[in-house]
Amino acid sequence: MARERKHKVGEKAELNMTPMIDVVFQLLIFFIVTLKQEDILARLDVNRPAPDKVPPQVDIELLQIQVYNLGFVLQGHRVTLEELQRQLERIGRNSPNTSVVIKCTADSPHAYLMQVLNACGKAKLTSLNVFSM
Amino acid sequence: MGRKIHKTRTEAASIDMTPMIDVVFQLMIFFIVTMKMTKDVNPNIKLELTKDSRLLENSEQALIVEVDRNGMVSSHNARMDRETFRTILKARYNRVGEFPVLIRGDRRTKHRDIRAVMDICADIGLWRLTFVGIKEKKTRT
Numbered sequence: 001m002a003r004e005r006k007h008k009v010g011e012k013a014e015l016n017m018t019p020m021i022d023v024v025f026q027l028l029i030f031f032i033v034t035l036k037q038e039d040i041l042a043r044l045d046v047n048r049p050a051p052d053k054v055p056p057q058v059d060i061e062l063l064q065i066q067v068y069n070l071g072f073v074l075q076g077h078r079v080t081l082e083e084l085q086r087q088l089e090r091i092g093r094n095s096p097n098t099s100v101v102i103k104c105t106a107d108s109p110h111a112y113l114m115q116v117l118n119a120c121g122k123a124k125l126t127s128l129n130v131f132s133m
Numbered sequence: 134m135g136r137k138i139h140k141t142r143t144e145a146a147s148i149d150m151t152p153m154i155d156v157v158f159q160l161m162i163f164f165i166v167t168m169k170m171t172k173d174v175n176p177n178i179k180l181e182l183t184k185d186s187r188l189l190e191n192s193e194q195a196l197i198v199e200v201d202r203n204g205m206v207s208s209h210n211a212r213m214d215r216e217t218f219r220t221i222l223k224a225r226y227n228r229v230g231e232f233p234v235l236i237r238g239d240r241r242t243k244h245r246d247i248r249a250v251m252d253i254c255a256d257i258g259l260w261r262l263t264f265v266g267i268k269e270k271k272t273r274t
Binding site for chain 2: 017020021024025027028031032034035036037038039040041042043044045046047048049067104105106107108109110111113114115117118119121122130132
């Protein structure tokens with residue numbers, strides 16, 4: 001009799017953890033699988049003069065870049081993105097205070113404008129003005 | 134003698150689970166706390182990769198405006214028409230004065246749709262605008 005009681009007490013103290021561990025592992029796997037890392041974002045600052053303001057005329061101090069839906073034009077010459085990048089870096093080294101005027105056509109994709117702004121940022125040109133045409 | 138063997142067998146079968154459960158619970162709590170259930174950005178917008186630009190720091194007071202590839206305007210994944218956007222912008226400008234505007238434009242958006250948003254901002258008096266690009270890609274797709 002005494003022996004039987006002792007046995008029962010020992011059994012009561014032990015809890016079956018298996019189902020809980022199963023559930024917790026399922027949840028853990030769910031969270032690991034659904035975890036998504038966020039992209040690190042960049043900022044590209046521009047000036048946008050009021051729409052009624054007339055775009056400034058061609059000036060020596062101003063650098064003109066036009067963005068079309070087929071490519072880029074720098075100071076009247078058609079350039080590829082790599083050429084534009086090279087030219088901008090040269091200008092950025094010689095006169096970093098140059099104002100850049102970027103004119104985009106309505107049909108040009110936003111990606112092109114972003115590429116130009118990125119190239120200007122790389123060339124340390126900070127005065128960037130975006131116009132539409 | 135036979136009884137003794139039986140006892141050692143049951144003892145060997147049970148291992149101490151406590152440390153593992155502790156670790157698993159810690160991991161669980163970490164994932165639950167860091168998980169964001171609701172999306173507060175428009176997931177359809179594909180930003181342009183602009184590796185050479187400055188890092189975007191989170192700013193509490195910045196207004197984020199999203200322009201998707203069809204030119205639809207939204208903010209924190211809440212879609213609105215351009216007049217509503219103008220009203221919201223104007224109300225905020227009257228309340229707090231100048232504030233940063235972040236434009237999350239899809240890379241495939243035509244400039245005319247970005248222009249419409251920029252013109253609304255410039256109209257109100259916000260002519261310093263910031264475009265958002267990706268500095269470092271972490272997500273797959």
